[in-house]
Amino acid sequence: MSLRLTGVEHLHANGQRALAGIDLRIEAGERVAIIGPSGAGKTTLLRVLATALKPSHGEIELLGSQPWRLGGRARQQLRARIGLIHQAPPLPPRQRVVNAVLAGRLGQWPLWKSLASLLYPLDIDGARDALRSLDLGDKLFQRCDQLSGGQLQRVGIARALYQQPQLLLADEPVSAMDPVLAGHTLDLLTREADSRGLTLLASLHAVDLALAHFPRIVGIRDGRIAFDKPAASVSPDDLQQLYANEQLSVDAPAPVEPLHVVQIPRC
Numbered sequence: 001m002s003l004r005l006t007g008v009e010h011l012h013a014n015g016q017r018a019l020a021g022i023d024l025r026i027e028a029g030e031r032v033a034i035i036g037p038s039g040a041g042k043t044t045l046l047r048v049l050a051t052a053l054k055p056s057h058g059e060i061e062l063l064g065s066q067p068w069r070l071g072g073r074a075r076q077q078l079r080a081r082i083g084l085i086h087q088a089p090p091l092p093p094r095q096r097v098v099n100a101v102l103a104g105r106l107g108q109w110p111l112w113k114s115l116a117s118l119l120y121p122l123d124i125d126g127a128r129d130a131l132r133s134l135d136l137g138d139k140l141f142q143r144c145d146q147l148s149g150g151q152l153q154r155v156g157i158a159r160a161l162y163q164q165p166q167l168l169l170a171d172e173p174v175s176a177m178d179p180v181l182a183g184h185t186l187d188l189l190t191r192e193a194d195s196r197g198l199t200l201l202a203s204l205h206a207v208d209l210a211l212a213h214f215p216r217i218v219g220i221r222d223g224r225i226a227f228d229k230p231a232a233s234v235s236p237d238d239l240q241q242l243y244a245n246e247q248l249s250v251d252a253p254a255p256v257e258p259l260h261v262v263q264i265p266r267c
Contacts, residue, residue: 001061002028002167002199003049008058010044010223018044020223022058026199028166031190033214033231034203037246041223042203043087046169049201050084051075063166080107083165085202087172089156093145097136100144100155101127104163130158133188149176154185161192168193170202174209182206186213207239 008022018041026032034042047053048060051067060067062082067075083104091100098121105123106114116122124140131137134154144152153176160168173189174182186202190213193200204210210217211231219226219234219242226242227234 002026002030002063003201004059004061005048006059008048008055008060010041010048010053011056018223019048019055022223022225024218024225024228026201028199029194029197030216031193031200031214032202032216032218033210034201034218034220035205035207035210035242036220036226037243038205040220042220043171044223045220046084046171046201046203049167050082050169051079052084076107080163081166083160083163083168085153085156085160085168085170085173087153087175088149089152089159091144091152091155093143095144096121096140097131097142097144097147097155098124098127098140101130101159101162104159104161108163126162127158130162131155133161133192134158134185150174150178150181153177157185157189164196165198167199168201170200172203172205175205179206182209183212190214 003024003026005022005024008019009017010019011017022045034045036042044053048055049062051062054068062078065074065078067078070078099118102117102121102123109117113122121127128137128140131140134157136151136154136158139147139151139155144155147155153173157173170189174185177185186209189202190200192198202214211234215231216229217231217234218228219238221242227238229238
């Protein structure tokens with residue numbers, strides 16, 4: 001088993017409930033997409049799984065450990081086994097792409113190696129290979145502020161893959177890409193997860209992409225799981241109820257009429 005949540009709830013600092021009674025079990029090597037309207041709790045769920053947020057209630061087990069029963073050092077070691085792909089990767093603007101990718105292993109390297117790599121990248125070939133798979137091999141020594149939004153997202157994906165985690169969490173990883181590039185990138189991400197035996201959990205706004213690339217779909221609304229089904233079993237009624245009052249065009253899984261998603265300019 002890769003992860004299990006039992007009765008997990010989370011309250012924001014202002015008292016607003018973001019997650020309510022989440023029960024979820026994902027086996028090692030599964031690929032799962034989380035879908036739902038804006039504000040449903042998708043990002044909060046991923047941050048709880050990344051141990052960036054402590055749940056207000058309930059139990060969580062990740063990779064055989066209960067993170068909030070571990071000491072600080074042991075929890076940090078657990079985090080090194082979990083990769084997190086952000087919708088907007090937190091990359092310093094003046095940082096070179098090669099350093100951004102190599103930062104994926106900072107949690108695994110000793111301090112001296114991490115500091116040395118900031119001065120002179122210690123695994124240029126490894127960073128180049130990770131970037132090349134995402135068609136960014138020629139951007140190795142560019143600064144992050146010279147890249148488009150979609151290119152930055154792909155750098156974030158390259159960093160997470162370079163980390164070689166056991167659990168990979170992706171929060172809207174292709175939102176800044178055009179539809180063709182988004183599909184290509186998700187295809188690569190799911191293939192890499194499959195070939196490495198990674199557990200992959202990704203939140204997506206575009207339902208068509210979720211249904212096309214993930215065998216299991218979890219729908220979330222108002223901080224609760226609305227359904228948890230194989231992609232082939234997700235019905236138009238499931239989607240209509242999930243996105244009720246969201247002004248979205250939801251169609252049948254096969255063929256699927258893509259939801260209209262506002263895109264950041266093409267990278």
